[in-house]
Every structure is written in structure tokens, then in C-alpha cells.
Amino acid sequence: MRYLQILVNGLVTGSIYGLAALGFNLIYGTTKIFHVAYGSVIMIALYFVTSISLSGTSVYWAVLVGLAIAFALGGLVYTVLYSPLERLGRNRTTIFIAALGLATLIEAVIPWVYGPQPLTFNLPSLNTVVFIGKIAISPLDIAAIVAALVLSLTLWAVIKWSVVGRQLRAITSNVELGSVMGIRRGVIIGSVFAVGTAIGFIGLTMQSMSSSVTPVVDVTYTLIAAMIVLGGGAGSLVGSYMIALAWGILQNGITLWVSADWATVIVYLAFLTLILVRPLGLMTSTSRRML
Amino acid sequence: MTYIIQTIVIYSLTYSIAVLGLSFVVGYAQIFVLSQAAIFGVGSFTYAVLAGRNITTDLLLVIPIAMVIGGAMSLVTGLPLLRLGGDYYIVASLAFQYVIVQGLVNWTSLSGGPPGLFAFPSPTILGWSISSNMDFIYVLVPILILALGSLLWVRRMPYGRALVAMADDEVALAAGGVKADALRVSVFVLAGILAAVAGVLFTSFLDVASPGDYGITESILMITMVLVGGARSLIGPFIGAVILASLPYWLNLVHWSVYMTGVITGVLLLLVAFFLPDGVAGIANSSIRRLARSRSKVRLISAEQSAGDT
Numbered sequence: 256m257r258y259l260q261i262l263v264n265g266l267v268t269g270s271i272y273g274l275a276a277l278g279f280n281l282i283y284g285t286t287k288i289f290h291v292a293y294g295s296v297i298m299i300a301l302y303f304v305t306s307i308s309l310s311g312t313s314v315y316w317a318v319l320v321g322l323a324i325a326f327a328l329g330g331l332v333y334t335v336l337y338s339p340l341e342r343l344g345r346n347r348t349t350i351f352i353a354a355l356g357l358a359t360l361i362e363a364v365i366p367w368v369y370g371p372q373p374l375t376f377n378l379p380s381l382n383t384v385v386f387i388g389k390i391a392i393s394p395l396d397i398a399a400i401v402a403a404l405v406l407s408l409t410l411w412a413v414i415k416w417s418v419v420g421r422q423l424r425a426i427t428s429n430v431e432l433g434s435v436m437g438i439r440r441g442v443i444i445g446s447v448f449a450v451g452t453a454i455g456f457i458g459l460t461m462q463s464m465s466s467s468v469t470p471v472v473d474v475t476y477t478l479i480a481a482m483i484v485l486g487g488g489a490g491s492l493v494g495s496y497m498i499a500l501a502w503g504i505l506q507n508g509i510t511l512w513v514s515a516d517w518a519t520v521i522v523y524l525a526f527l528t529l530i531l532v533r534p535l536g537l538m539t540s541t542s543r544r545m546l
Numbered sequence: 547m548t549y550i551i552q553t554i555v556i557y558s559l560t561y562s563i564a565v566l567g568l569s570f571v572v573g574y575a576q577i578f579v580l581s582q583a584a585i586f587g588v589g590s591f592t593y594a595v596l597a598g599r600n601i602t603t604d605l606l607l608v609i610p611i612a613m614v615i616g617g618a619m620s621l622v623t624g625l626p627l628l629r630l631g632g633d634y635y636i637v638a639s640l641a642f643q644y645v646i647v648q649g650l651v652n653w654t655s656l657s658g659g660p661p662g663l664f665a666f667p668s669p670t671i672l673g674w675s676i677s678s679n680m681d682f683i684y685v686l687v688p689i690l691i692l693a694l695g696s697l698l699w700v701r702r703m704p705y706g707r708a709l710v711a712m713a714d715d716e717v718a719l720a721a722g723g724v725k726a727d728a729l730r731v732s733v734f735v736l737a738g739i740l741a742a743v744a745g746v747l748f749t750s751f752l753d754v755a756s757p758g759d760y761g762i763t764e765s766i767l768m769i770t771m772v773l774v775g776g777a778r779s780l781i782g783p784f785i786g787a788v789i790l791a792s793l794p795y796w797l798n799l800v801h802w803s804v805y806m807t808g809v810i811t812g813v814l815l816l817l818v819a820f821f822l823p824d825g826v827a828g829i830a831n832s833s834i835r836r837l838a839r840s841r842s843k844v845r846l847i848s849a850e851q852s853a854g855d856t
Contacts (some may be wrong), residue, residue, distance in 0.1 A: 289633045340819060347632070348578060349819050352773060356815025359766055363808025474762060478644070481637045516652045523641045530634060531626050 256389050261507050267396040269503025270403035272479055274458030276487070276495040277407055278451040279480035284490035285427050285447050287347070288337055291354040293480060294473030295361035296332055297455045300325040302365055304460065305374050305468050314378060318460060322453055329452025330445045332357070337448075338441060358473070366470035373467040382465060399461045403496075406454055411492050423447065455480070482526045488536030498537060550799065552679035554792040556751055559686040561791035564744035565771045565783040566693050567737030572769065573777030574709045575730045577628065581639040582768045584646035585616050585738045587760025589745020591650065591657060594755035597666040605669050605676070605685070609746055616742025617735050619646075624734040629727065643765055650757040662756030669750040682751050689747070693740055697780055700736075709733065713778070763808070770811050773818045776825025785826050790814075 275294075282290050304321035308314045336357060340350050381395045414420035426433035426440050434440060459476055483502060487494030502522060509518040530536070568582050592612040597603045627638045650657045657663065669676045676685055700706045708724045716726050749755045767790060775786030794807050822828060 289636065343820070345819065345823070348576075349823055351578065351633075351636070352815055353819035355766060355769075356812045356817075356819060358812070359763075359808055359815060360812025362763075363805040363812060367803060367805040367809075478637070478640055481633075482641060485634055485637055516648075520645050520648050520652065523645050527627070527638060527641055527645075530630060530638060534630055534634065 260390055261511060262504060263390050263392060263396075265504030265507040266500060267392075267399050267503070268507060269500035270399045271458050271462045272483060272502055273403040273496050273499035274399075274406065274461070275455055275476055275480035276483035276499050277403070277410065277492070278453070278455030278458070279477070280484045280487075280490065280492060280495050281410065281447055281451040281454065283481075283484055285423055286337075286444055287489075289347070289351050289354065289481075290332075290337075290448075290451075291351060291477060291481075292332065292358040292361065293452070293455060294459070294475075294477035295358040296328050296452055297325055297459050297476070298365060298470070298473040299328060299361060300456050301459055301463060301468060301472075302369050302374075302470075305376065305463070306369065308376060309374065314376065321460065322456060325456035326449045326453040330449035332452075333445045333448040334441075338445075358477070362470065362473065369470070371470055373469045375467045376464045378464055393465070395461060395465055399458075402457055402461070403499075406457070407492060407496055410454075414492075419443070419446075482523075484536075486526055486529050486536055491536065494537045549679065550796075552683065553795060556679065556682050556686060557792040557795060558788045559683070559690050560744050560748050560751070561768070561771060561787035562784045563686075563690055563693055563747070564741050565768050565787055566690075566697060566780065567733070567740040568768060569772045569775070569777050569780065569783040570697065570709070570733050571737045572772050573779075574713045575733045576713060577730065577734065578632075578636050578769070579639050579734070579737070580636060580762065580765045580769060581623075581643035581646070582737065582741050583760045583762075583764035584643045585619060585741040586745040586748070586764070586768070587647065587650065587755075587757065588612070588619060589616055589742030590749040590755040590760065591663070591745075592742065593669070593746045593749045594663040594666060595656060597669070597750070598663050600667070603667050603670050603750075605671050605746070605750070608669070608750075609743055612742040612746045613739045616745070617739040620735045620738025621731070624731045624738075628730050628734060640762065643762055647757050647761055650760075657755075657757055660756075660758065662754065662758075664754040664756075666750070666753060676750070682747075686747060689743065693743075694780060701780075705729070705732075766815075767807075767811055770815055770818075772825075774814050774822075774825055776827030778824070779827040782825050782827035 279290070279293055282288065282293070300321045303324055304317045307320070308317040336353055337350060340353055345353075378395070381398075382393050384391045384393050386392075414423060422433070422438045423443055425436065426438055426443060430440065455476075459472070462476075463472065479502075483495050483498045487496070487498040505525065506518050506522050509521050513521070564582070564586050568579060571577050571579050589612040592615055593608050595601075596608050596611070602608060623642055627635060627642070630638055651660055671685070676682060701709065708719060708729055711719045711722075711724075712726050712729055719726055771786030771790045772783050773786070774789060775782030775784065777783075790811070793810060794804065797804065797806050818825065
């Protein structure tokens with residue numbers, strides 16, 4: 256029974272990481288921009304949500320507003336930051352430097368405005384543990400598992416079957432030809448950033464609701480998302496989802512059997528080993544790619 | 547006032563040593579390393595442990611030991627990881643950075659846990675106790691000159707020329723029979739060794755070694771020093787270190803928020819990306835080049851005129 260509980264806890268953690276990776280993968284897989292400010296931009300929306308929910312607004316409304324903010328900020332970052340740099344003809348390293356600058360800036364401004372202390376959502380009903388058989392699980396945990404599964408499947412279907420998805424795949428494989436066909440790259444990539452950031456926001460909000468919000472939460476969030484995406488094979492939604500779940504289960508297992516302090520260290524070492532063995536990630540064959 | 551200036555000078559010199567090698571890695575080997583602060587921290591803790599346990603405080607002993615440890619750690623991680631290209635290496639170096647610092651935090655018996663170690667006997671060189679600020683400057687200046695000199699020498703050797711060539715055209719270099727991978731690893735190890743030396747000096751001066759001071763933020767600060775100064779010049783990282791190393795110190799003096807460091811670092815990185823891809827040293831270089839070009843144009847015109855006269 257203990258093993259089953261670890262498995263379930265791992266699935267919950269893994270689902271949240273899966274959401275983190277899903278948003279990052281959408282952006283990285285289509286644009287190849289290493290959006291290292293991913294978590295930081297999401298954190299702006301998260302802090303807004305936390306502060307208005309602590310001042311008495313219903314948490315559901317707050318999250319909806321936050322989702323809209325994340326969506327808007329995602330699009331804004333592309334329009335104001337990455338798109339001008341691309342037009343200036345800057346290389347990928349320089350674009351990464353800009354992203355790093357944005358992340359550093361946000362990480363300094365957020366604790367300046369909201370203070371460095373952790374903030375906690377007050378959500379007794381969502382965090383109340385219920386028992387299914389002998390497995391302890393909270394409504395928030397179930398929501399995380401469902402959200403990761405539903406959003407992954409939806410995104411996969413949209414990319415595979417919709418017109419927008421087809422245009423997205425077109426400009427990913429050949430920018431010039433795509434623009435000849437009349438696909439407006441700016442609009443599509445802008446929406447990719449918006450949707451990716453919104454998906455990431457859902458993951459980070461769920462993670463913060465069951466623990467707390469601190470101004471450094473973005474660093475690990477981005478890093479884990481990037482590790483999962485690269486470990487799973489950039490652009491492969493299945494690969495990163497599998498890695499995310501394995502990641503969550505491994506981390507919960509080590510936390511129980513070794514210690515929470517060493518759990519992250521061991522999982523990070525496991526990632527380093529994985530990319531040494533499979534430098535292009537778990538799923539690399541193009542036929543399995545979805546983007 | 548003199549004390550403040552001395553402290554700022556010490557910070558600038560220490561960080562110059564820490565990022566000098568990094569400029570080779572970023573500028574020539576074209577690898578974006580975000581784990582420099584971890585190796586700097588390893589150097590720091592080398593002094594903290596050796597001096598704190600009364601093993602030795604002699605810098606002539608501690609520095610070589612730190613060089614070996616820092617170099618070995620860079621070698622062990624660089625050898626497998628540097629094969630990975632671009633983004634993969636960036637993520638790997640962030641993961642590595644995290645593993646080192648978290649490992650230090652967890653290894654409480656060695657590092658003293660999150661608060662770290664502090665209050666060591668002051669460093670010595672062959673019995674001479676380095677205690678005042680001026681003493682530290684006397685120690686730092688020759689070390690910086692030594693480091694700068696050896697890097698200049700390296701750049702003029704065949705090895706260094708290969709390095710410069712690698713930045714321009716790796717394929718041509720491979721055709722010439724030079725192994726770019728080996729070059730890349732050796733530059734990376736060199737940067738690690740210098741960071742470890744700087745770490746020893748940093749802790750022997752500040753009298754504290756705390757794992758939290760060597761995190762990702764610090765690594766970003768170090769890479770910013772290189773980028774702001776200009777990655778492909780040796781004077782560049784020095785300029786960057788002078789601008790950025792003492793920033794937290796003087797912000798504290800004027801009672802500005804500690805978060806200003808992050809704001810300034812972030813804005814500088816954005817400015818570099820938009821306006822100064824070659825850093826501050828790049829402006830100087832291009833203006834010299836422009837000057838040279840205009841002079842040669844003058845010479846060309848006068849040559850044409852004299853040709854027309856005859």
C-alpha cells in the first residue's frame with residue numbers, strides 16, 4: 256500500500272511537472288527560443304493571483320484573472336522582447352542572454368514589491384485529504400492529474416488536426432515556405448508564447464496552492480521544465496510527459512527512502528546521466544514527434 | 547573613505563580573477579557556462595575547511611590545493627558534458643550548479659549546513675600574516691597580473707591561436723587536425739582553476755563561506771561581468787568586474803534595496819542583448835577600428851592625389 260501511495264504522490268508531482276514541461280515544450284519545440292524567463296513571467300501572474308485571493312477575492316475568480324494575465328504576458332514577451340531581437344538578426348545565444356536578463360529583472364522586482372517571505376493560499380477545502388481505498392489524495396491532487404492529462408491530449412489534438420496546428424507545424428519545419436503560403440508567423444508564434452505561458456501558469460498555481468509561493472519558485476520551475484523537455488526530446492509531447500511522471504515518482508520515492516534534501520540532487524544527477532546516454536532525449540525519432 | 551575604496555578594489559580584483567577564464571570559455575570556446583559560481587564556492591570552502599580546522603592558512607598551500615580540486619571538478623564534469631551542444635549544455639550546467647551547492651548544503655559536517663562556516667584565522671604567506679586591506683591588495687594584484695599574463699601567453703601560443711580559430715570556424719579547425727573538444731575542455735578547466743583561486747581569496751578576505759552565496763544568481767552575475775565587459779577581450783571581464791563586483795557593497799553603503807543588484811544585472815543583460823553584443827570593450831575596439839579605417843582612407847586619398855599630381 257505504501258508503494259501505491261508513493262506512486263500516486265509521484266503522479267501528482269509528475270503531473271505538475273508535466274504541465275510545466277508542456278508549456279515550455281510548446282514554446283521551445285516550435286521556436287527553438289530557450290525561454291529561460293518562462294517561470295519568471297508566470298510568477299508575475301501567480302503573485303497577482305495570490306495577493307488578490309489573500310485580500311478576499313474568490314480563489315476561482317483570481318485564478319481566471321491570473322490565467323488571462325499569464326496569457327497576455329506570454330504574448331507580450333514575444334512581441335516586445337524576442338520578436339525585435341529576431342528582427343535585429345541576433346543569434347540564439349544573444350536571445351538567451353536577453354531572456355536571462357528578463358528573468359533576473361523579474362526575480363529582483365517581485366520580492367521588492369511583495370516581500371521575500373512565503374505567501375500561502377488559504378484553501379482548506381481543496382487541500383482536504385480524502386481516502387480512495389487506502390490511498391490519501393486531495394481534490395487539488397486529482398485536479399492536477401486530470402489537468403495534465405486533458406491539456407496534453409488537447410494540445411496534441413490541436414497540433415495534429417486543427418488548421419492552426421497545421422500552420423504551426425508548417426512554420427516550424429520551414430519558415431520561408433510558411434510565409435510564402437501566407438502564414439503570419441508573428442501572430443502564430445505570439446499565440447504559442449501566450450498559450451505556453453498560460454499552461455505553465457496552471458502548473459505553477461497548482462504547485463503553489465498545495466505548498467506556498469516564494470519569489471524563487473520560478474528558477475526551479477523553469478529548470479525542471481527545461482530538463483524534462485530536453486530529457487524527453489525537444490518537441491516530443493509524449494517523451495516529456497513520460498519523463499515528467501517518472502521524475503515525480505522517482506523524487507517521491509527518494510524523499511521517502513533517503514531524504515528530501517538529497518532527492519533533488521539525485522534526480523538532477525539522473526537527468527545528467529540521461530542526457531549523456533541519450534544526448535537528444537528519450538524520444539528522438541522524427542516519426543514520433545508531434546511538433 | 548580609504549577603507550571603502552580598498553574594499554571595492556578588493557572585490558573588483560577578486561572577481562576579475564574569477565571571471566578571466568570564463569571570458570575565454572564564453573568568447574572563444576563559445577560555451578555559455580552557468581556554473582562558475584559553484585566552482586568559486588568550492589574554492590571558498592577549500593579555504594574555509596583548511597583554515598577553520600587549523601590544517602593550514604598558508605595561501606601558497608591552500609591555493610594549489612583549491613586549483614587541483616576546482617580543476618578536477620571542471621574536468622570530471624566538462625569531459626562528458628561539453629560534448630552536448632548549446633541549450634543542452636546550458637541546462638546541464640545549471641543542473642550541475644544546483645547539485646554542487648545543494649550537495650554542500652546537505653554535507654553539514656563539512657560545510658556547516660545552510661549558514662556555512664565563518665571566523666577563520668587570517669591567511670598567511672610563509673608566516674607573513676595578511677590582515678589589513680592593503681595586505682590583501684598586495685596579494686591580489688600579483689595574482690591577477692600572473693593570471694592575465696598567463697592567459698595572454700596562452701593566447702599567443704599555437705594552442706591559443708587554435709582557440710581563436712575555433713571561435714571563427716570550427717570545421718576548418720577540425721580539417722587542420724585540431725580536436726575542438728579537447729580545446730574546449732581545457733579552456734573550461736582553466737576557467738575552473740581561476741574561479742577556485744578567486745574563491746580562496748574571497749573567503750580568506752570576507753572570513754565567511756556560506757553555500758547560499760554561490761547559487762545560480764551569482765553565476766548569472768559572473769557571466770554578466772564577462773558579457774558587459776566583452777567576452778573576447780582580456781580587459782573586458784576586468785571592466786565588467788569593476789562595474790559589477792562591488793555593486794552590492796556600495797548599494798548597501800547608500801542604503802538602497804538589496805534587490806537593486808538584480809535589477810541592474812537584468813537591465814545590463816537586456817542592454818547587452820539589444821545594443822552591445824560585444825560588450826563595453828567591443829565599443830572601444832570598434833572605435834579604434836573605425837579610427838584606423840578613416841586614417842587609411844586619408845592615406846589612400848593623399849596617395850591618389852599625389853598620383854594625380856605627377
